[in-house]
Amino acid sequence: MSPRTENQYEQIRENRKHQIMHVALELFAEKGYSTTSINAIASRAGISKGLMYNYFSSKEALLREIVHSGMAELMDVFDPNKDNFLTDEEFVFFINESFRIVQDRKYFWKLYFALLAQPAVLNVFDNRLRDTVLPLIRIMTDYFRRKGFTDPESEALLFGALMDGVALNYLYDPEHFPVEKIKKVIIERFG
Amino acid sequence: MSPRTENQYEQIRENRKHQIMHVALELFAEKGYSTTSINAIASRAGISKGLMYNYFSSKEALLREIVHSGMAELMDVFDPNKDNFLTDEEFVFFINESFRIVQDRKYFWKLYFALLAQPAVLNVFDNRLRDTVLPLIRIMTDYFRRKGFTDPESEALLFGALMDGVALNYLYDPEHFPVEKIKKVIIERFG
Amino acid sequence: MSPRTENQYEQIRENRKHQIMHVALELFAEKGYSTTSINAIASRAGISKGLMYNYFSSKEALLREIVHSGMAELMDVFDPNKDNFLTDEEFVFFINESFRIVQDRKYFWKLYFALLAQPAVLNVFDNRLRDTVLPLIRIMTDYFRRKGFTDPESEALLFGALMDGVALNYLYDPEHFPVEKIKKVIIERFG
Amino acid sequence: MSPRTENQYEQIRENRKHQIMHVALELFAEKGYSTTSINAIASRAGISKGLMYNYFSSKEALLREIVHSGMAELMDVFDPNKDNFLTDEEFVFFINESFRIVQDRKYFWKLYFALLAQPAVLNVFDNRLRDTVLPLIRIMTDYFRRKGFTDPESEALLFGALMDGVALNYLYDPEHFPVEKIKKVIIERFG
DNA sequence: CATGAATGAGTCTTCATTCAT
DNA sequence: TATGAATGAAGACTCATTCAT
Structure with missing residues (x-):
């Protein structure tokens, strides 16, 4: 009534x-x-x-909301208020977390890479992307500096690229990509 | 006339x-x-x-021919008839070559990643992709085995993923990605 | 309560x-x-x-009710039960009334002209329009006949058209249309 | 071939x-x-x-082109390069022309009034409308001034409104509107 | 070999109207 | 009485593809 x-x-x-x-x-x-x-x-x-x-209001608005909500969740996970300091232990934890996040939200990450690979179509990420990534790069740079590398920033960027590549391979050819083994190798090599 | x-x-x-x-x-x-x-x-x-x-004959046929011709060129470069053996010197050469190829054919690689990231749309790569990549992975596996790694195959896959990630970063954010430095770090770390 | x-x-x-x-x-x-x-x-x-x-019951029903109610109000104003006789004084009064009505109910008249100009869409006026206008034309015809015109009916129709045109100009370009002056000229010319 | x-x-x-x-x-x-x-x-x-x-390129573009082409034709007819002087004879000719134009291009004028009556929808006329009408008003003003009227401009505006109203009545109720008689009356009254 | 007019299926989007609550 | 979520038909527009010339 x-x-x-x-x-x-x-x-x-x-x-x-x-x-x-x-x-x-x-x-x-x-x-x-x-x-x-x-x-x-x-x-x-x-x-x-x-x-x-x-x-x-439109198909594009729908996409944007999906992306933004995904990004927001992401930022929650990579808590930015943690101190800029990454111990060896935390580094391992960070890697584990990263793998978990990609595995948990495959669809989001597929969309992420698909959109990334076609920037001219829709610039959905604005500055959000860099805003999210930059702090991570900095933390990694510090980490590698303390480890005594001569070019810690490049080291950090390389590490970032590595994680991208790993995600890509995992997402688009999971059958031929042994995640757990790969994770282990990464920890050995970079931890 | x-x-x-x-x-x-x-x-x-x-x-x-x-x-x-x-x-x-x-x-x-x-x-x-x-x-x-x-x-x-x-x-x-x-x-x-x-x-x-x-x-x-169609838009899709055009795409396929572009992709296949690009892949063919690629296979020419990574000459498969070289013996399965990769010296340290050759490894460095291989890395340099890889970087050169991506830099020389940016458009092709952008298309490559864009298509890769959307397999459901058009499976343009058939088996060609694996056919191209597999031999490389094998060569790398051998290389890492000789270097004494305990899990050389994962090492090779990781290396492949790394190169993917590097290409991705270079192609879509070249301004913030210092290729030459990165190359150096890769050679140091993996060479 | x-x-x-x-x-x-x-x-x-x-x-x-x-x-x-x-x-x-x-x-x-x-x-x-x-x-x-x-x-x-x-x-x-x-x-x-x-x-x-x-x-x-529908959008169209709403429109119809708006139009009909407006027309009803109108008929009240141009009281049809007055005798068919129009003195010179009454003629001036009639003109004044007409101007006032248009000025008072701009929205209604705008809608009126918009609908009039698109009869195929919605024939909202049925016969009501003619029923309202015809008596007025007759009264005017009589008025002009008494004034000694040779074709009083055409004179009346012309006068009606004039009032339409004046309303149109007033409603859609009020800034460039000096109503009061126009009214004066009309009274001089036709009164 | x-x-x-x-x-x-x-x-x-x-x-x-x-x-x-x-x-x-x-x-x-x-x-x-x-x-x-x-x-x-x-x-x-x-x-x-x-x-x-x-x-x-769009429905609106189609409308605009129709309107503009109609307006262009119109301006050709009311040749603007005639001297600003209107003899009695020319005045009669002008009226005849105006009637002819409306009768010849009924569709255009119906569209014209329909659009005029709904300015908020599409302002298709830009300034073109005033640009076309203003010179005419001026010529008429001069004409009425020479005829000795005390307020020749209002007289001209009134005449314009009259012509609008006549067109309106002719276009939307031709059966009850005796054009030829009306024309005669106009010439008598204003010529 | 080469053109671009023409088609029609498909896309995003809007909106009057219905209906469970 | 009053709400607004939900529907579905219709509208503007796009685009791969065909075909007469």
Whole structure:
């Protein structure tokens, strides 16, 4: 009789929104942003095309929200308020964490690399990307400096590139990429 | 005003084809495959849309030919008929070569990563990719085995991943990626 | 906390209805009927989309009711029960009244002309329009006949057209249209 | 075998463009701009939807080109290079011309009034409208001044409004509007 | 060999309307 | 009575591909 409460509506919206973002992330990661149609998203989410636009003003807005929410989660994980100091133990922990994050959120990372590899299409990352990565690079630089390397910054950048490459190989050819072994080798080599 | 010889026609066709592929590679790399229209390709190549279809049966066929020709060139460079043996000197040479190749053919590699990151869209690489990479991995495995590593295969895979990551960073953020320094560090660390 | 009486409910409904019609008239006049969305109306009226349909069965029904109510008001003003006789004094009064009506209800007249200029879309006026205008034309015809014109009916039609044109110019380019002066000239010329 | 000549293509384009504009003008005038779908235009023109966009970049661009081309024609007719002087004879000629123009291009004028009555939607006329009308008003002002009127400018504006109103009545209710008689009355009254 | 007009399926998006609550 | 989530049909626009010339 009476309309739903504010709270009920809030709940419905929250759920739907997550559902749409979830489904869209999967499709964007699998088939690419421009190859994924709103139709496909709506149909996999089991809703009508029109409803999508009740939650996101456009396909691009949907993508942006997915990316930003993913990035936000990420920043939470790589807690930036930890002191700039990385012990050997923490370094190992950091590597483990990184692997876990990629493994836990494969879809997000696939989308990440797909978008990265096509910057002219949609600059979705703004400065957020560098803002996230830079502190990490700095911490790693410090770490390698303390380890006595002559060019710790390049060392850090190399390490970053290595992690990118590992993620790439893991995501796109997991069958031929023995993650655990690789992790071990990394720790031996860089830890 | 005598009619052109068979050969001259052949020559014209060949040139046109290369021209189209060249232009298309640039556009695909910059803007992505699905975002690049036949119109854009034809217009940048200075020919008519219709003519495109005289040389390539479809947009996808064009892409495939670009990729395959690029892969073929690649295999030529990493000459597979060299013995499976990699001296320290040759290792350094190999790294230098790898860097040169990426730097020389940026467009191809951008397209490569973009396609890699979206396998569901177009499986352009068939088995060609593994066929190219596997021998390299084997050679590297041998190399690392001789160096005395306990898990030389993972070491080789890691090295491959590293090179991927380095290429990625170089291609998509060249300004913040000091290639030469990185190269040096790689040689020190892995050579 | 006693329940509202029938009458109070009736009152509320009436108010809501007026409010919706008022807001819709403004929007239709400003942006056009088909360009105005139900959403826009509801939101400017501060109610929900659904409630709109509680008062009007459709967008078109809303438009019709707006137009008809406007026309009804109009007929009240140009009281048809006055005798068919128009003295010189009454003629001046009639002109003044006409100007006042247009100035007082700009939105309605804008909508009126917009709808008039697009009869194929929505024939909202049915016969009502002619029913309203015809008596006026007759009265004017009589007036001009008494003034001794040879073709009083055409004279009356011309006068009607003139008033239309004046309204049009006033409504859509008020800055460049000196209404008061124009009114004076009309009275001089036709009075 | 060989492609069409430049000229042939030019010819084809010219024809198609006119055809589309012609059909679109009719529909816009009859049903209104926003109520007329590209589908309707294409289908009445006997072409595919897509082809429309080969000639006009958007629906709005199509409208603009129709309006501008109509305005251009108009300016040709009301030749602006005539001296600013209007004899009695010329005045009569001017009125006749005006009637002829409206009668000859009913669709254009219907569209004109429909757009005028909905300025917020699309400001298609820019300044073109005033640029066209202002010189006419000036000429009329001079004319009425020479005739000895005390407020010749208002007289001219009134005359303009009258012509608008006449056009309106003629276009939207031709059956009840005896143009020829009206014309006669205008000449008598204002000539 | 070469052109570009033409097609039509498919894309994103909007919006009047319905309905469970 | 009142809400706004949900639908679905329709709209503007794009683009790979075909084909007469």
